Amino acid sequence: MIDYYFEETTREIIEFARKLKLEIKEARMIKARDIKELKKKVKQLKEKTLFLSSTNYKLNRYAVENKLVNGLINIELHPKPDFTHFRRAGLDDVLAKFMKENNVMYVINFNLLLNPPQNFEKFLILGRMLQNYRIAKINETEVKVVSGAEKILELKSKEVLKAFERILKK
Numbered sequence: 001m002i003d004y005y006f007e008e009t010t011r012e013i014i015e016f017a018r019k020l021k022l023e024i025k026e027a028r029m030i031k032a033r034d035i036k037e038l039k040k041k042v043k044q045l046k047e048k049t050l051f052l053s054s055t056n057y058k059l060n061r062y063a064v065e066n067k068l069v070n071g072l073i074n075i076e077l078h079p080k081p082d083f084t085h086f087r088r089a090g091l092d093d094v095l096a097k098f099m100k101e102n103n104v105m106y107v108i109n110f111n112l113l114l115n116p117p118q119n120f121e122k123f124l125i126l127g128r129m130l131q132n133y134r135i136a137k138i139n140e141t142e143v144k145v146v147s148g149a150e151k152i153l154e155l156k157s158k159e160v161l162k163a164f165e166r167i168l169k170k
Contacts, residue, residue, distance in 0.1 A: 001158040004049065004107075004146045013152050020157040029053050029073060035062055042068045051107055055079065055090060064098045071105035071144065076128035077117060089128035089135075096139035106136045110156055110164055111148030133168045 004027035005013060017024040027049040032038035038059060042050060052063050053074040063069045075090030082088050091106060099106060112125050136143045145165045147156040 001161060002144075003149070003155065003161065004051070004144075005155070006148070006150050013155075016152055017155060020155060022155065022158055024155075025049060027051055027070075030069065032059065035059060038063060038068065057090070057095075060090070061095055061098065064095060064102055064104045067102045067104070069104060071107040072099070073107040073109050073146075073148075074112065075106075076112065076125050076132065077120065078128075079119075082124070082127075087128050087131050089131040091132040091135050093135060093139060096135050096141045099136075099141045100139055103142070105142045105144045106132060108133065108143065108145045108164075108168070109148035110145060110161060111150075111154055114154075130168060 001022060003017070003022045003024055005024050006027055006029050009024055009026045014024055028045050029051050030038065030041045030045070031053050032041055033056070038052070050069045051071045051073040052060060052069040054060055055075060055078045060072055060075060064072070072090075078088040078090055080088055096106070098104075108129055113122055116122050116125055133143060145161050145168070147154060147161060149155045
């Protein structure tokens with residue numbers, strides 16, 4: 001199983017990942033407020049695997065339509081509360097179809113559940129992840145569960161990530 005590490009990979013990290021039966025790839029998480037900032041950061045990190053972490057729907061859609069990133073991550077962190085009958089999960093059918101057409105992944109960050117940001121409850125994040133997973137699978141968008149590690153001890157084993165994906169499938 002392939003996992004992405006969001007900092008510089010070292011020999012120590014690669015060895016630790018081998019013990020966890022993981023193949024590590026280096027990636028960068030981009031946080032941008034607008035299209036101009038996104039283009040600038042993409043240009044700087046040209047050769048890297050890039051994941052966009054944004055709750056701005058227009059920015060996410062622009063990045064997906066123009067194939068600027070390899071995946072969308074942390075889109076569940078929308079600051080506004082959910083509606084009565086559906087969640088503000090960040091993914092809809094239109095965005096999922098564009099993601100499928102342009103080979104952009106929906107990336108589920110397992111670390112969000114272990115270390116939720118302030119003002120977010122774990123159940124809210126998990127509910128949004130479940131909704132996004134279902135929308136992505138209906139539209140045949142590629143879904144990738146990653147440990148979201150920025151430190152070596154945040155890496156999760158292959159079995160843990162597969163078990164979490166099985167939970168999402170139900």
